[in-house]
Amino acid sequence: MFPMERIHSSQYYTFFQSKTEKCFYIDFGQKVVGFRFCELLSLRQKIWAINIETHFDGANIHGFEILSLCNKEHFFILNTLEVLDLKDLLSGAFYILGIGTQDSVLATKA
Amino acid sequence: MKDIARQQMSMKVESMDMLNAQIQMEGRASASYLAMASWCDQRGYTRSAEFLYRQSAEEREHMMKIFKFVNDCGGNALSPEIKNIEHDFTSLEEIFETALAQEIEVTRSINNIIAFARKNNDFGVENFLQWFVSEQLEEEKNMRDILDLFELMGSEGVALKLIDERIPVE
Numbered sequence: 683m684f685p686m687e688r689i690h691s692s693q694y695y696t697f698f699q700s701k702t703e704k705c706f707y708i709d710f711g712q713k714v715v716g717f718r719f720c721e722l723l724s725l726r727q728k729i730w731a732i733n734i735e736t737h738f739d740g741a742n743i744h745g746f747e748i749l750s751l752c753n754k755e756h757f758f759i760l761n762t763l764e765v766l767d768l769k770d771l772l773s774g775a776f777y778i779l780g781i782g783t784q785d786s787v788l789a790t791k792a
Numbered sequence: 793m794k795d796i797a798r799q800q801m802s803m804k805v806e807s808m809d810m811l812n813a814q815i816q817m818e819g820r821a822s823a824s825y826l827a828m829a830s831w832c833d834q835r836g837y838t839r840s841a842e843f844l845y846r847q848s849a850e851e852r853e854h855m856m857k858i859f860k861f862v863n864d865c866g867g868n869a870l871s872p873e874i875k876n877i878e879h880d881f882t883s884l885e886e887i888f889e890t891a892l893a894q895e896i897e898v899t900r901s902i903n904n905i906i907a908f909a910r911k912n913n914d915f916g917v918e919n920f921l922q923w924f925v926s927e928q929l930e931e932e933k934n935m936r937d938i939l940d941l942f943e944l945m946g947s948e949g950v951a952l953k954l955i956d957e958r959i960p961v962e
Contacts, residue, residue: 699796699797701796704796704799705796706796706797719796719797719800719801719866720868722797723801723805723808723867723868724868726805727809727812727868727870730809776797776805779795779796779797779798780795780797780798781797781798781801781803781804781805782804782805782806783804783806783912785806785912
């Protein structure tokens with residue numbers, strides 16, 4: 683793996699970018715996954731599409747979400763806290779990368 | 793820090809989210825106009841049907857314009873999922889009232905994205921949407937002009953046929 687620059691960390695995850703490879707990495711704890719930019723956008727859209735309220739109103743009684751990443755190359759099962767933390771990580775990382783707004787970062791903190 | 797992400801994408805991700813929601817809205821408007829056109833076609837309101845088929849095609853063009861823009865800016869455009877389109881209408885007048893309400897909703901949504909883009913210095917998005925501002929003014933005017941015909945001629949009997957004959961088709 684090429685040298686990576688740490689961009690942002692949340693409670694469970696860390697976001698890196700690799701200048702030489704022109705791609706991004708997220709350390710999920712049990713494994714590190716590499717993302718091309720379009721795959722990163724796709725991850726963000728999947729995380730944003732999760733309705734976290736269903737974890738509390740009985741619609742999702744287990745409180746788990748299954749995420750497939752990078753065109754089904756990786757599968758993750760995330761609990762409520764991990765979903766919220768990943769959202770926090772991505773909001774912060776996109777803001778630092780200069781393509782996200784501060785409003786979004788503040789919204790995930792609210 | 794080398795700006796890898798910025799090199800890949802020339803808009804804010806939140807603008808992309810809003811434009812994807814707009815794609816969904818335009819797609820829905822297109823499907824909705826198609827349902828209205830079908831209702832008119834089945835009841836012999838041929839010019840209204842033709843007008844609404846054209847509206848449906850126009851909304852799809854708007855959708856595709858935004859779709860292409862999102863991808864051209866390096867974003868990820870999402871193909872819309874469209875469900876629960878209303879197919880039941882009580883009258884021809886209700887069709888055009890629904891159409892005007894739909895156009896007003898689209899205008900509101902466009903204005904909302906422009907306000908967001910302006911606040912966040914996303915000038916490319918703001919500039920792109922200016923065309924839609926003019927387009928929406930025209931769309932709303934067209935619907936209001938048709939609803940004026942109901943005011944002038946009534947909404948029953950032979951008036952409906954006369955109104956249908958005055959629906960603009962190109």
